[in-house]
Amino acid sequence: MAKITREDVLKLARLSHIKLREDEIDKFVGELDAIVKYVEQIDLADVEGLEPTDQVTGLKNVMRPDEIIDYGETPEELLKNAPARENNHIQVKRVL
Template sequence: MPGITREEVAHLGRLSRLELKDEELDHFAGQLDAIIGAVARVAEVAGEDVPPTSHPLPLTNVMRPDVVRPSLTPRQALSGAPAQEQQRFKVPQILGED
């Protein structure tokens, strides 16, 4: 497999809008070549008889089912609020937007 060239790293840098120095081009070329080589080795190992998995252990959903239950009314939920407006909590403005 041919290695990653300085020109390819420079091209990737331009696409990423990164200004790379000459010594960085050499350094990153070696690192990218090692990464691509590692990915290629993983691709060789994964065979078609191995099913894709997202986790090595079997997991089951442990969440409870959604059940509609009585809830607080807006008045009850806002009863302890220091400030409210239009049945909502009123908080100080922090972003300077209207």
């Protein structure tokens, strides 16, 4: 099936929001190609009539009451890891 090209890696990096350095790109082309070729062996499986498995618990629509639970967190604790802040807000670069 598909062979991973340089263009594929650049596209995947863009979709994944990772800016690759020039020296990384060619290395990833070969590595990703080898891994994709390896996993392609599932193609050979005869899966006639079988449904996909998303999860193994068999749980469906686990519900809980929509209640506020107070864990005693302060805004300061929740925001202390933010790279940039203005008062109690996380600051990011402008979106528009």
